[in-house]
Amino acid sequence: METVLILGATSDIGIATAKKFASSGYNIQLAARKPAELDAVKSDIEIRYKVDCTIHAFDALQFHSHAAFFERLNPKPDITISIFGTMYEEDDAFNEWDLTQMMIDVNYTGVVSILNIAAKYYTERKTGSIIGISSVAGDRGRASKLIYGSSKAALTAYLAGLRNKCFKDNVHVMTVKPGFVYTRMTEHLPLPKALTSTPNEVASLVYDAYVKRKNTIYVKWFWRYIMLIIKNIPEFQFKKMKL
Amino acid sequence: MNKKLANWGNYPVIEGDEETFVFADQLDRLIEKEQPYIARGNGRCYGDASLAERTISTLKFDKILSFNIADGVFECQSGITLDQILAVIVPEGWFLPVTPGTKFITIGGALGSDVHGKNHHVDGSISNHVIEFDLVLESGEMILCSADNYPDLFEATLGGMGLTGVISRVKFRLKKIETSYIKQKQVKAKNLQELITLFDTYKDYTYSVAWIDCLKKGDGFGRSILLLGEHATINDLDEGKKADPLKMPGNKQITFPINMPWWVLNKLTVKAFNFLYYGKNFKKEINNVVSYEPFFYPLDKILHWNRLYGKKGFVQYQFVLPLDAKDGLIEIMHRISDEGLGSFLAVLKVFGKQESMISFPKEGYTLALDFPVRNGLLEFLDELDKIVLKYNGRLYMSKDARMKPETLQSGYPELDRFKSIIKKYNPQGKIRSAQSDRLLLTGTK
Numbered sequence: 001m002e003t004v005l006i007l008g009a010t011s012d013i014g015i016a017t018a019k020k021f022a023s024s025g026y027n028i029q030l031a032a033r034k035p036a037e038l039d040a041v042k043s044d045i046e047i048r049y050k051v052d053c054t055i056h057a058f059d060a061l062q063f064h065s066h067a068a069f070f071e072r073l074n075p076k077p078d079i080t081i082s083i084f085g086t087m088y089e090e091d092d093a094f095n096e097w098d099l100t101q102m103m104i105d106v107n108y109t110g111v112v113s114i115l116n117i118a119a120k121y122y123t124e125r126k127t128g129s130i131i132g133i134s135s136v137a138g139d140r141g142r143a144s145k146l147i148y149g150s151s152k153a154a155l156t157a158y159l160a161g162l163r164n165k166c167f168k169d170n171v172h173v174m175t176v177k178p179g180f181v182y183t184r185m186t187e188h189l190p191l192p193k194a195l196t197s198t199p200n201e202v203a204s205l206v207y208d209a210y211v212k213r214k215n216t217i218y219v220k221w222f223w224r225y226i227m228l229i230i231k232n233i234p235e236f237q238f239k240k241m242k243l
Numbered sequence: 244m245n246k247k248l249a250n251w252g253n254y255p256v257i258e259g260d261e262e263t264f265v266f267a268d269q270l271d272r273l274i275e276k277e278q279p280y281i282a283r284g285n286g287r288c289y290g291d292a293s294l295a296e297r298t299i300s301t302l303k304f305d306k307i308l309s310f311n312i313a314d315g316v317f318e319c320q321s322g323i324t325l326d327q328i329l330a331v332i333v334p335e336g337w338f339l340p341v342t343p344g345t346k347f348i349t350i351g352g353a354l355g356s357d358v359h360g361k362n363h364h365v366d367g368s369i370s371n372h373v374i375e376f377d378l379v380l381e382s383g384e385m386i387l388c389s390a391d392n393y394p395d396l397f398e399a400t401l402g403g404m405g406l407t408g409v410i411s412r413v414k415f416r417l418k419k420i421e422t423s424y425i426k427q428k429q430v431k432a433k434n435l436q437e438l439i440t441l442f443d444t445y446k447d448y449t450y451s452v453a454w455i456d457c458l459k460k461g462d463g464f465g466r467s468i469l470l471l472g473e474h475a476t477i478n479d480l481d482e483g484k485k486a487d488p489l490k491m492p493g494n495k496q497i498t499f500p501i502n503m504p505w506w507v508l509n510k511l512t513v514k515a516f517n518f519l520y521y522g523k524n525f526k527k528e529i530n531n532v533v534s535y536e537p538f539f540y541p542l543d544k545i546l547h548w549n550r551l552y553g554k555k556g557f558v559q560y561q562f563v564l565p566l567d568a569k570d571g572l573i574e575i576m577h578r579i580s581d582e583g584l585g586s587f588l589a590v591l592k593v594f595g596k597q598e599s600m601i602s603f604p605k606e607g608y609t610l611a612l613d614f615p616v617r618n619g620l621l622e623f624l625d626e627l628d629k630i631v632l633k634y635n636g637r638l639y640m641s642k643d644a645r646m647k648p649e650t651l652q653s654g655y656p657e658l659d660r661f662k663s664i665i666k667k668y669n670p671q672g673k674i675r676s677a678q679s680d681r682l683l684l685t686g687t688k
């Protein structure tokens with residue numbers, strides 16, 4: 001039976017993704033900064049889906065701990081899914097460097113740090129899959145997502161590069177770009193129903209796309225076209241818009 | 244974000260917040276806030292019990308914590324729904340000890356209403372099978388409640404409509420089954436008198452409930468079908484079913500797409516429905532083996548069937564009268580059939596003995612029926628309340644959206660003790676619902 005490592009397992013999408021893969025027969029490794037919270041998720045997954053589930057402490061910001069973290073995983077995961085990320089109010093972040101740096105470090109540096117390690121292992125083994133959750137916000141920089149969007153843009157570029165680098169070694173790298181998602185982070189926002197997905201929908205689409213070995217998916221699919229339009233607005237016009 | 248909130252009857256509709264939590268410390272943070280709140284499960288109570296300006300939804304707090312397959316003890320977080328529990332326990336040869344007529348309720352909601360099923364006369368309500376639960380008070384303190392630990396809080400929470408606190412974890416006992424099938428018997432009764440005799444004849448059946456035509460007058464007044472059932476044993480199954488005795492039913496569902504205008508529900512359609520229903524059951528008695536799904540949850544196949552009642556919504560009226568109050572039952576049913584306000588479903592059941600502080604069931608006849616909301620309905624139901632009280636009966640809070648505080652007070656002799664327990668453990672009065680405000684259960688705001 002194959003094993004999936006979920007990095008950022010306490011997030012809504014993390015839990016939903018763990019359950020989705022478990023329901024398809026994968027053993028699960030849950031990794032998060034506060035592992036104690038995951039006891040209930042572990043028992044739930046084991047009882048519902050009769051697969052093995054283990055819990056691992058993982059701090060995205062402790063870059064130098066990542067190698068040892070990955071080294072200790074036994075068995076090594078066949079699929080590594082990076083889901084963690086953080087989002088602060090952009091105005092706060094703009095005024096407070098610590099918040100800006102935190103977003104960059106969690107959303108970009110931390111992901112690169114751990115995925116480099118996973119990619120190295122997979123390329124040597126000549127098999128394996130890496131799935132990274134980026135965001136449509138990375139497709140074009142704009143004021144309302146200044147730092148968050150740029151950290152995700154960097155992540156998207158990294159994942160594309162990684163895909164290119166690992167292809168010859170039979171390692172599959174998939175980029176996932178969700179649009180709006182109903183999570184605890186967004187429950188106070190009035191999101192447009194038609195454009196918003198639930199964590200379960202995201203998880204299902206990720207799983208289906210993984211099975212089909214897709215490169216990049218938008219969740220839901222129409223975001224690809226929404227972003228296509230947004231990307232094509234000429235900059236002289238775009239810079240004047242409130243987005 | 245404020246949104247429109249309503250429960251199954253779509254009446255009343257209020258503006259409110261629905262806040263969620265996945266981990267215990269997130270619940271603590273929600274409770275710390277100053278604004279009053281009420282726990283909310285899957286909103287399958289009919290009226291305003293789980294409505295408030297701020298509701299704390301348990302639906303994401305839905306993890307299974309332990310399941311002992313040998314002795315059938317199940318432990319979970321409060322927001323898991325019964326359909327998810329069934330998916331795990333049935334294949335292992337266990338069943339819910341008590342289940343209401345829908346599997347789309349949470350276990351927290353099951354305790355909050357102390358739900359009953361078709362087996363009440365044999366197994367009692369869900370509270371009979373609860374070993375312990377954790378309850379989070381308005382102070383944020385978490386209390387482990389059982390028959391021995393904080394017994395007053397234990398009793399007041401079972402059937403207490405969320406007013407003692409948020410139940411976060413539940414441990415309860417399951418019922419052993421050999422198969423996932425039910426050996427069912429349907430018996431036609433030509434009128435109410437015959438039905439009551441039949442209930443008595445078949446009182447040893449684990450499951451029993453009757454569907455009554457409330458509109459029929461004259462000789463056929465109260466004509467009905469009595470539905471009886473037992474969990475089938477392996478030997479009850481035909482060869483095909485024996486191959487997989489604990490098979491899970493398929494989960495194909497149809498969604499009822501739109502709100503119907505209220506006139507669709509006039510007398511004619513109700514009569515037509517009844518006609519169809521009787522036509523199918525032509526013989527006096529039918530015996531067969533069916534999956535548990537159609538037996539317990541005939542309406543769950545049609546998601547959102549409540550839309551059948553139109554935009555204005557409907558009210559479900561459920562009362563219980565003592566066994567010696569058959570006249571009361573007849574009087575109320577006559578009023579209903581005279582008034583012709585229609586009821587798509589009328590369900591009659593006999594409750595066994597139950598002594599509890601605030602739970603609805605007590606020995607006697609319980610009848611449940613739906614009324615689409617329209618002018619004059621509330622006044623009519625007030626009239627019915629008077630008859631219920633005259634015969635020493637009471638109403639089910641879980642279905643209620645409109646009764647008066649006096650009606651509740653007269654029906655529940657231990658109400659004052661219930662109120663004093665709420666006050667003792669939640670002195671700030673932060674836990675309150677639209678219903679508790681209406682029924683004056685939680686003091687003034």
Ligand SMILES: Cc1cc2nc3c(=O)[nH]c(=O)nc-3n(C[C@H](O)[C@H](O)[C@H](O)COP(=O)(O)OP(=O)(O)OC[C@H]3O[C@@H](n4cnc5c(N)ncnc54)[C@H](O)[C@@H]3O)c2cc1C
Nearest residue numbers: 284285286287288343344349351352355358359404405410
């Ligand atoms: C088709 C249908 C058939 C039904 N049949 C029956 C039946 O046969 N027998 C029966 O008894 N009932 C029946 N009901 C009613 C239903 O079982 C109850 O109303 C049940 O309480 C609904 O649970 P819920 O999870 O939807 O909770 P909600 O409807 O959201 O809440 C119900 C009550 O429980 C409280 N509550 C919910 N979660 C918690 C928690 N975690 N901690 C504390 N309090 C909480 C709420 O505050 C509220 O007072 C039926 C309902 C429907 C729609």
